[in-house]
Structures are given as structure tokens and as C-alpha cells.
Amino acid sequence: ASAMSAACTRSLPLAAALARRGAGARLLGARPGSAPLDWTNLGFEARPVAAYVRYNWKGGAWDDGALQPDGNVTIHALSNALNYGQAVFEGLKALQCKDGSVALFNPRANLARLTAGCARLQMPAPPAELFLKGLERAVAANAAYVPPYGTGGALYLRPLLFGHGAQLGLGAAPEYCLMIAPNPVGAYYSGGLHGVDAIVVEDYDRAAPRGVGAVKAAGNYAPDVLPSRRAKAAGYSVCLYLDARTNTHVEEFSTSNFIGVTKDGTVVTPASPSILPSCTREVVLQVAAGG
16 A cells, blocks of 8 residues: 555546546546456456557648557558557556545656657657647546555556558558557466566576667567476566676566665666666655655
């Protein structure tokens, strides 16, 4: 509950945002936590929800977006996302606060990272208004799937932006899609919030120097499937990668940044252009600094 309270103090209040748009009464029809789920045993897995949000870019402009009942999309087999990995995604959460309100945790940080990733992979970044409105629409339409305060759960939101349409040569895609997928989740690791064992990976690299390690590109994660499978088979929950140039410096885990606390209480975290800039890490460092 204390972690959730801290999250709510650094979030975008959803009700206020929707009220400014005149959408609160229309979209927030369901009571948070009213879906028939076991909120204390959600785990981290895909579940059916009420709606997904989808926007499409074509001819230099984004459309107004729409809700759809599932996460299925139909795209051309020669789409950039499928052939060239032109796709970025984000991950953030909506939480119910102690006062019953629902808040999005630090969404502008995710927008900034997504925008930087789009620039690196040459994709049109969504305007701030569109991105934030899309998140609000996703949460409002799935209010019943926001876990109740105190259960340790959250409504996870995954904005995915990818190039699609027939494109044989390497270049800009004819169209781009921004899909926002909501999903109620508990702790990422089974058993809840507790320490897990990690293994230092010495025979694989996560990202090359001057590559796209700092981008939350979809293609960055597939190469980790094999090392992670081997780590789990050996009894470890997650991989910890070293720098690709010398293999002597800690960089980050498969699924998160690395933050350490020294014996004297100093909080340390690696600095490298190959590390994904974590939105959560920045908040943790701010809290640790008393901000």
C-alpha cells in the first residue's frame, strides 16, 4: 500500500484529466475492481479485457482513434514491423489510490521515451495530447479491470507503435499503428514482491555499443529469450547483462534497470548509452534523493 501511495503522488489523476475532456461520466461507467477476477492472484499474464485503443497514421496525420473489443490486428505480410523490426513499445500502470481515484503512473516519462525511440527508428511520434488521451481512454473503458487499492495489482498499459503496410525495400512504412493494450496484473515474478536470484550473463550481450539499447525497440527483447530460458532452467529468475565492449561493467537486467545500494547507503546505478532509460528508475532516484 505504501508503494502504491507513493505512485499515486507522482501520477496523472485520471478523473481530473477525463473531466477536463468532458469524458468522465461517459467512459467511467464501471466501478474499479468490479470485474470478476481474483485480484490477489493475478500474476503477469494476458487476460481478456473490455477494449483496446487503436490509432492509425497515414498520409502525414494520425486519425482520431477508436476502441476495439480485442487486441487483434490485420497487417500486410511485408510490413516493416514484421520484416525489419520497426516497432517500439512502452509499459506503464494505472492504479487505484487510497481515496478511490485512479491515476496513471508517470505517463509523460513514457511519452518522452517513446518519442525518442520513434526518432531513432524513424517513425512518427504521437502528439502528447493524443498519447495521453489514448491512455485515458484505455483506462476509462477498462475501469472494471483496475485492481482495487491494497491488492498490490495495477492495470498495465502497453502502448505499441509499429510500421505496417506493403513495403518491400528498407524505408519508411506507408502507415503506422499505435495500439494501447490494457491488462490487469499483479507482481511480475510469481510469489509477489520479494527478492529473486539473478545470473550474470557472460556468453551473450544485450546491446551493442552505439546500437539501440537505449530504445525500447521490440526487436531488443527476442534475443533475450534464449539466455532467459537457460537461466530459468538453472534456477535463476532473471539475467543480468554486462557491457558489450569489455564485459566488466554491470549494465541492466533482462526486464529492468539495475539499482544498487552500497554499505554506506549510497544508491548507485550504471551510466551507459546502451541502457534503456527507465521511467521507474528516475522516480526511485528522485525519492532516494528526497525529491
